[in-house]
Amino acid sequence: MDAPEPIRPWWQRLIRDPAALLAAVVLFVIVVCAIAAPWIAPHDPFASSRAVMKPPVWNARGDWAYILGTDGQGRDMLSRLFYGTRLTLIIGLVSVGIGGVLGSFLGLLAAFRPGFDPFVMRFVDIMLSFPAILLGLALVAVLGPGAGPVIIALAIASVPDCARIARSIAVSVMKQEYIEAGRALGLSNMALFTRYLLRNSISSIMIFISLRFGQIILIGAALSFLGLGARPPTAELGMMAAQGRDFLLYAPHIAVIPSVLIFVIVLAANVLGDALRDVLDPRLRS
Amino acid sequence: MSAMLEVRNLTKHFPIRRGVLRRVVGNVQAVNDVSFDVGEGETLAIVGESGCGKSTIGRTLLRLLTPTGGTVALDGTPVMDLSDDDMRQMRRQMQIIFQDPFGSLNPRMTVAETLAEPLLLHGLATRDDVAQKVADLLETCGLQPWHAGRFPHEFSGGQRQRVGIARALATRPRVIVCDEPVSALDVSVQAQIVNLLKDLQAKFGIGYVFISHDLAVVRHMASRVAVVYLGRIVEEAPVEELYATPRHPYTRSLIAAAPRPDPAMRNVRAPVQGDLPSAMNPPSGCAFHPRCPLAQDRCRSERPELRQLGKARVACHFAEAEPVIETAGEHRQSDALRQRLAVLEAAREKEKT
Numbered sequence: 340m341d342a343p344e345p346i347r348p349w350w351q352r353l354i355r356d357p358a359a360l361l362a363a364v365v366l367f368v369i370v371v372c373a374i375a376a377p378w379i380a381p382h383d384p385f386a387s388s389r390a391v392m393k394p395p396v397w398n399a400r401g402d403w404a405y406i407l408g409t410d411g412q413g414r415d416m417l418s419r420l421f422y423g424t425r426l427t428l429i430i431g432l433v434s435v436g437i438g439g440v441l442g443s444f445l446g447l448l449a450a451f452r453p454g455f456d457p458f459v460m461r462f463v464d465i466m467l468s469f470p471a472i473l474l475g476l477a478l479v480a481v482l483g484p485g486a487g488p489v490i491i492a493l494a495i496a497s498v499p500d501c502a503r504i505a506r507s508i509a510v511s512v513m514k515q516e517y518i519e520a521g522r523a524l525g526l527s528n529m530a531l532f533t534r535y536l537l538r539n540s541i542s543s544i545m546i547f548i549s550l551r552f553g554q555i556i557l558i559g560a561a562l563s564f565l566g567l568g569a570r571p572p573t574a575e576l577g578m579m580a581a582q583g584r585d586f587l588l589y590a591p592h593i594a595v596i597p598s599v600l601i602f603v604i605v606l607a608a609n610v611l612g613d614a615l616r617d618v619l620d621p622r623l624r625s
Numbered sequence: 626m627s628a629m630l631e632v633r634n635l636t637k638h639f640p641i642r643r644g645v646l647r648r649v650v651g652n653v654q655a656v657n658d659v660s661f662d663v664g665e666g667e668t669l670a671i672v673g674e675s676g677c678g679k680s681t682i683g684r685t686l687l688r689l690l691t692p693t694g695g696t697v698a699l700d701g702t703p704v705m706d707l708s709d710d711d712m713r714q715m716r717r718q719m720q721i722i723f724q725d726p727f728g729s730l731n732p733r734m735t736v737a738e739t740l741a742e743p744l745l746l747h748g749l750a751t752r753d754d755v756a757q758k759v760a761d762l763l764e765t766c767g768l769q770p771w772h773a774g775r776f777p778h779e780f781s782g783g784q785r786q787r788v789g790i791a792r793a794l795a796t797r798p799r800v801i802v803c804d805e806p807v808s809a810l811d812v813s814v815q816a817q818i819v820n821l822l823k824d825l826q827a828k829f830g831i832g833y834v835f836i837s838h839d840l841a842v843v844r845h846m847a848s849r850v851a852v853v854y855l856g857r858i859v860e861e862a863p864v865e866e867l868y869a870t871p872r873h874p875y876t877r878s879l880i881a882a883a884p885r886p887d888p889a890m891r892n893v894r895a896p897v898q899g900d901l902p903s904a905m906n907p908p909s910g911c912a913f914h915p916r917c918p919l920a921q922d923r924c925r926s927e928r929p930e931l932r933q934l935g936k937a938r939v940a941c942h943f944a945e946a947e948p949v950i951e952t953a954g955e956h957r958q959s960d961a962l963r964q965r966l967a968v969l970e971a972a973r974e975k976e977k978t
Contacts, residue, residue: 524716524720525713525747526746534731535731538734
């Protein structure tokens with residue numbers, strides 16, 4: 340018997356899925372624009388001008404100096420969009436990262452050490468009884484408004500959800516016979532936890548976290564929309580949508596463009612999350 | 626002379642907790658006062674119907690479950706008293722092969738990783754020669770070296786079971802508990818695995834505790850058989866003796882109840898009636914009395930002790946009294962079992978070539 344062809348690495352299989360490829364490209368472009376904001380922004384995103392509420396270039400009254408038009412204070416929409424995306428992504432990534440790691444660890448621990456389970460889960464239940472928005476309001480009241488408190492609030496709000504999901508995934512993994520096989524080999528708890536439990540739970544948890552990323556961006560934008568997040572004149576997508584609200588009838592682009600961008604980011608993150616699960620789970624390989 | 630593995634009075638009860646306060650309202654008596662020996666290169670089969678505690682015996686003696694009572698000694702070392710660290714060392718000597726070849730391998734680890742793990746853990750290989758040792762192991766268990774880079778889901782059931790055997794074999798253990806290792810496989814693959822296990826035993830002198838409900842496979846594997854009913858050994862005898870002259874009525878019904886390989890064939894004798902009683906609330910006296918054709922008043926009140934009878938040990942009040950009518954060996958077995966044996970025999974012969 341000869342060895343058959345080895346299986347392609349996961350990223351090669353990922354880009355064979357057209358939806359995932361598109362989502363990945365879109366997210367990549369958005370992230371690059373966000374990172375490169377200071378160099379590619381055509382105007383100062385904070386400087387007002389007299390060209391107030393100029394429509395985008397595809398409108399008859401638009402012009403190429405302001406491709407996506409200007410907002411109610413005459414600031415260039417495109418430049419603000421670059422900077423706004425940057426802040427939105429940072430808030431989403433950092434808070435999901437912190438909350439996801441903490442929550443997953445708690446959930447895995449609860450499954451690995453059944454003794455901890457009641458304590459962890461009651462703690463999680465208490466946390467779950469606070470809506471994220473309320474938690475954000477309370478934290479902002481204590482810490483003052485700004486991106487930092489929003490990140491902390493969103494991270495804390497992510498912990499219980501992630502802990503629950505991680506626990507339910509880990510509990511089903513712990514019931515598998517290979518956990519017992521690992522014990523029978525004489526593996527240390529550390530090795531069992533990382534090589535057996537974590538490794539078999541991580542991809543499902545990652546899918547949840549990547550789906551959670553979309554939700555968190557939405558909640559973060561909502562907090563900014565309510566005026567609790569980043570302070571003006573900083574740009575943030577939710578805040579930009581809020582500022583456009585007053586001009587919705589005369590200059591809809593000011594609210595619509597950032598909203599559409601939020602939608603695209605969340606959708607791309609979800610599609611990519613689903614596709615990642617499909618390629619990272621060896622049982623789904625065909 | 627003491628045997629390699631000595632199990633004495635092994636007992637495992639699972640508490641049943643109810644209500645908010647998790648009060649203990651009862652015990653499932655999964656294993657009760659089980660004692661047996663396994664010598665070097667010997668196979669002791671543990672047979673019984675589903676839920677009788679066979680698997681619990683295997684897991685408890687490996688300390689994968691904490692026993693309620695009893696002792697286990699391997700080469701004179703008491704296993705149950707070892708500290709956690711010493712127990713990890715001891716696990717090198719005692720391994721387990723699982724029933725489910727789909728669930729017992731870590732799906733995220735390649736075969737190479739799975740097999741390298743015990744080797745590196747117990748210092749049996751270094752980073753440099755581990756690949757070679759893994760390849761040797763694969764070869765010993767009838768797999769190809771290029772299988773090393775594969776994940777478990779890329780294998781068939783029989784191949785996975787070989788990987789499971791290779792993993793158990795990696796540490797060169799003294800004892801392997803085989804928990805229904807062939808029950809999930811079809812007959813020709815069963816034959817391959819039985820052959821493999823026997824070859825490995827001959828080569829390395831491993832003692833097997835072979836847990837099974839399949840009397841045909843047990844006939845091929847075991848040198849001695851212990852029949853378990855409701856957590857207790859009811860009969861233990863050398864394999865020929867047990868099949869030729871089963872002394873306990875439960876053993877007789879088990880042999881009569883062997884599955885028929887030919888669906889057109891009818892079972893001559895009715896197998897045992899009724900269900901296994903609850904281990905939470907076992908019957909008084911002899912646990913088998915509600916289903917036993919020989920049951921008398923004495924059986925309801927007095928539990929028969931396991932006692933020596935020639936080369937066998939039997940727990941039945943009438944073990945001596947029962948006249949052994951059919952002494953002429955094989956024809957005593959049910960036709961069904963004989964056919965099952967023939968099928969397995971033929972498959973083993975075929976797989977050898």
